Amino acid sequence: MSAVTGPPAELAERRDELTPMLQQYVDRCEAHDDALVLFRVGDFYKTFCGIAEAVARRCELTLIEREDSTGTYAAAGIPVDNAAEYIERLLKAGHRVAVADQVEDPSETAGIVERAVTQIITPGTVVDDELLSPDSTYVAAVIGADDAEGPEFAVASVDVSTGECRVAPAADRASAQEEVARVGPAELLAGPGAPNIDAPCPTTDWDDDAFAADATRETLASYADSDRFTAVETRAVGGLLAYAEYTQGDDGSLDYVSRIQRYDPADCLRLDAAALRSLELFENRAGGDRDGDTLFETINETVCALGRRRLASWLRRPLVDRRAIERRLDAVADLSARTLLREELRDRLSAAYDLERLVSRVSRERANARDLRSVAQTLAIVPDLKDALADADADRLQALREDLDELRKVRSLIETAIAEDPPQEITEGGVIRDGFHDELDEVRGTEREGREWVADLEQQERERTGIDNLEVGHNQVHGYYIEVTDSHLDSVPEEYRRRQTLKNSERFVTPELRRREDEILGAAERADALEYDVFREVRAEVAEATDRLQGLADDLADLDALLSLSTVAVGPDFCRPAFHDGDDSLEIEAGRHPVVARTQAEFVPNDADLPAGSVGLITGPNMSGKSTYMRQVGLICVLAQAGGFVPAKSASLTVLDRVFTRVGASDDIAGGQSTFMREMSELTGILHDATEDSLVLLDEVGRGTSTADGLAIARAATEFLHDEIGARTMFATHYHDLTALAGERERVFNLHFTAIRDGEDVTFLHRVDEGPSSSSYGVEVARMAGVPDSVVERSRALVEEGETEANSDPATDSVPTPTKAATDGAGVEAEEAGAGSEPQTPPGQQTLPDIDPNDDTDADVSDEITAELRELDLARTTPLEALNRLQELQDRVSR
Incomplete structure (x- = not known):
């Protein structure tokens, strides 16, 4: 950006030799050397030399040459009437734009027309309708405290187009980062002591002196009582407002920023950047802009x-x-x-x-x-x-x-004063209603009488001279005239004075017509000037x-x-959520993902039950809906606390303080973070900041490293969330070994997404059920995605080979005792059958119901099961697959 800001070197070096206009251009560029200056010349905003080359390239303009007595210079011009389109391109290219407008009327100026920078346009401070979207456009500032007292940082934001202004404390870098993500600024100022913030917007280094204590107190005094804010908050919001004033040009007026709100981020449900991104509240993760792809657009x-x-x-x-x-x-x-x-x-x-x-x-x-x-x-x-x-x-x-x-008074003033359908320009008349201002009415009356006299003149002169085709007209160059064709020139009276000769006619003026013309034009000019003054008075009264x-x-x-x-x-699948104390369970019946359910006609609703401090381990095939399920729980909680009805048959919720998500895999090459490092950074924030009132949604933690390391991290994190934090947690994982935690931790339970395998085909039912899953069906999903058959077959062989080796290992030869949560979904009947008999089944172990040998039906079933058990290849069956197989056999016996 520095290459196209400041005055062009070839002009600055020859300042004394330049024309007055180019000298003025260089002066404006030097005064705003951090911006690209658009210099008003007639109907265009001009740039020159190297800056012109860059502007022409980025705005796709024709580069021309401007020649004067001092030389020839490259120039590029942006049409004033269509400037917004080109300014938007420059903003997207990362530039600030300083608009230097003419502040004098060229027709009334003998020498060079004075120009002043009336606005500095940056991504976060746009105010023109052509550049604004209907959404809020914020510029934010982050600074650090000068001493150890109070919060370490402060985050301030302002929407210059509306006057909305807020400031909040931030205890640490993570809190500052979270608040910036929540604000979603279009531009960020990095003030003194600001932490390194990962912001998806341009970052501007603003003058550190503007954030000094004395300067910010003075700035803030025009807007609010600085005693309402801490020292670091005063410096943040004061420095930010100074920047906003700077962008509004020489007058820098922001009187409408009169209600600066100080708030504590803890007073609302906290959502960090990861949560905003993965829950897709405002942007879909694919980066698209399709309507309905976010929660906001859905509701x-x-x-x-x-x-x-x-x-x-x-x-x-x-x-x-x-x-x-x-x-x-x-x-x-x-x-x-x-x-x-x-x-x-x-x-x-x-x-x-x-x-x-x-x-x-x-x-x-x-x-x-x-x-x-x-x-x-x-x-x-x-x-x-x-x-x-x-x-x-x-x-x-x-x-x-x-x-x-x-x-009522404001409305009455406007309706009485302003014309019902006024013109766009306020300096050319037609703005103020007749009858509102006596002096204006009088001047308009003079103008109107003169025009009526001119309107009657044509008929009078035709009758007086006998010239039947005589016409009275007007143009901007010659004013009023009487036009007579050449064939009637002999009949022209002596008092007519020739004004203009045309091909077949002559135009004349009379002393009386000239006097009336002066009277009309004078009255019109006075009326326009007076009308402009009256309009400004009305506008000022409204501003009060x-x-x-x-x-x-x-x-x-x-x-x-x-x-x-x-x-x-009022939608058929929405209900009013009920809130209860935090110790109760978070229960959702037939919950739906508000965005996905809207776009899929056959969406499968699912229940969710999260008691206080519980951890739900979710296993199941890829593409089965684990991430969607977790996100829908998070979105239902967010929507409910925003005050909305939720997509479910019923919802009994607790008020959460935060929603954390660790979903999806992405790296940050520019920031020096691999996918795994970024995953661990997000996990770190969760483990440090989550509380027992938080909702934690984890998807595949530990996947970016070795299996042993990843499993260890995933297990340790799960234990920490359960033992130390007590946050309601949902953890989708392909580490099936984690499901054993359900038997070791009181509040850990297993859920799985069901699927049906038919040969090599797998059908995902997208339905959640109790207990762990037997397989992730990764190879089957690879085949469905179009991976070459040879790769699929080799993958399947390697899986089977690995399972055979695992089952032949003495350390894994015996089936581990299933957890209580596993038997909840797979062996309820077994527990009931063994409850009153001796010897009792060991805790968690599944048994088949007793079979009556005298019952022919039982005998047939017994023979079938016996045959299937003989054919079962235990060497190629994993423990979890064995459990599921036993479940199927037990269901058949029960039926």
Whole structure:
């Protein structure tokens, strides 16, 4: 980026020889040497020399040569009317863009037109509609504390387009990293003492002096009382706001940032970057942008931009206060039960404009007349919303109804002052209504009378001169004229003065027409100037209501987000979650993955039961649904704590403090981390930070190293989660040896995903059941994926060879005692049959029911089972396969 910022060397070296315009360009480049300066020249933003070459290449523009008395220079121009498209390309290429606009009227300036940088556009500080998405666009800052007191770091964020500003403490690097991931900024400032943050956005090194204690207190004084914040928080948010001011150009006004929120990350369900990524809350792991591939897009039924951003915020920060969760759920339940109310509210809210961004433009004095009309049209829906909510039962809805501010004076001012359909430009007239301003009406009257006189002139002159084809017209160059064809020139009166000669006619002017023209033009200019001043006064009066307008925007956003959740809640597979104390079990009946179930017509629902402190070990074939199952449990918990109904027949949940995930395999080459190292780093964070109120979802821990090392790590981590932390844990694994932990740890249990093998074919049932799985069916999955037959057959032979060697080893010759969890799914009947007989079956060992030798049916079954047992090749049967085989035989006997 440095190669195309700052003044071009070939210009800077010859500054004194340059024309005044190029000297001004060099000055602006030097003043903003960290940005690419777009210099307004007429209808284009120009760049020169090496910078022009880079801009032309990245924006696919034609490179031209500019020649003047001092030489010839390469130049590239971006059309002012279509600048947003090219600026977006430059931002994506990693540049900041400084826009140097003309701040003087060229027609009124004798010398060089003055230009000033009116805006510095960075990925995190865009405010123009053409560059903004409907979602929040944050710039964030992370800094470290100067001393050991208080939190070690602080994270601040601001959305310059709306004025939303937050700051939070962070106890350590991991907490700072987590909060940055939660914010999801488009740009990150690395302040003094900032830790190394892995951010998926450009990182900007901002001036350290802007984060100094004295400077930040002074900056923050314009926005909030600094006593509300700790020293490190003051420095973080103060330095961030200084940067935001810098990007707004020479005026740097951010008056609308008036409600800076300090919050503790522990006050919401904490989701780190790994959880956000693997649960696919906002981005699918494949990196695509298909609609419905994320939880947010699946539940997003909002009808205005305000609600869309609020719903996203609720998903990023689900609640941990049970009372607040229930209040939100009450509102969703009330709305979901009232179809007519819900549809009426949605219909009204669909007419709401983006009030947050409109207010920011009004405050920055960048709003035009259409923006003000949009504010008024949004205010116009408020009375109807309040009327519709009058019969709502939920406390949250009634509170919203009371809070909805109609701002009647603001609405009346705009509707009285601003034309119903005003032009885009505010300096060319037609903005202010007749009757609003007496002086303006008088000036307009003078202009109108003059134009009416001109309109009547044509007929008067035709009658007076006898020239029947005489015409009165006007153009921008010559003004008003009387046009007479050559065939009637003999009839032209003496007082006519020739103004222009055409091919077949002449144009004239009279003294009275000239006087009227001056009168009309003078009145028009005065009217335009006066109208602009009146508009600015109206806009300033609206800006005085910024706080109230922002409060209304908050309420509209909440209402739209609640409506979105209620619209989703009326689906046939959704229910209201019930919350209980943390010591109870987390139970989900017929749970569904909200995203996958929406795209697959034959989705198989599954139950989940996680008692406090339990660890569920999940085994089964690849592609059977283990990861989907775990994610659906996590998503149901997140959605419930955000205040939404969940995709299940029933859900009895506990309030979680965090959701951890260790899912998927990826490396970080740039960061120097292999797949296994990254896996271990994520596991480290879980083992350090999880609590008994957390939900931990693990998928294949220990897979990136040797089998012995991986199994050891997986077992030790499982034991630690069970013994030391007590977090509810779901662990999907292909290490079948881990299933033995169910017999060694009280709260460890086994689950498996079922499959049916028919020869070489395997059918996945995607159904979870108790007990361990007998196989991962890896070779079969490889064959289904299209691996060459020779490789598949060799793989199968190697598997069989390995199992034969294992079964012939004296150390593995005897079948290990199955765990209680294993027999829960495979030998319940065996336990019941042996409970009252002697000698009793050893704990966990399966037995076949007694067979009556006098029963012919029993005898037939006995003969069949005896034959199958004789044919069973124990040397080629693993212990788990033997257990499953015994289960099948027992089921047949029972039937």
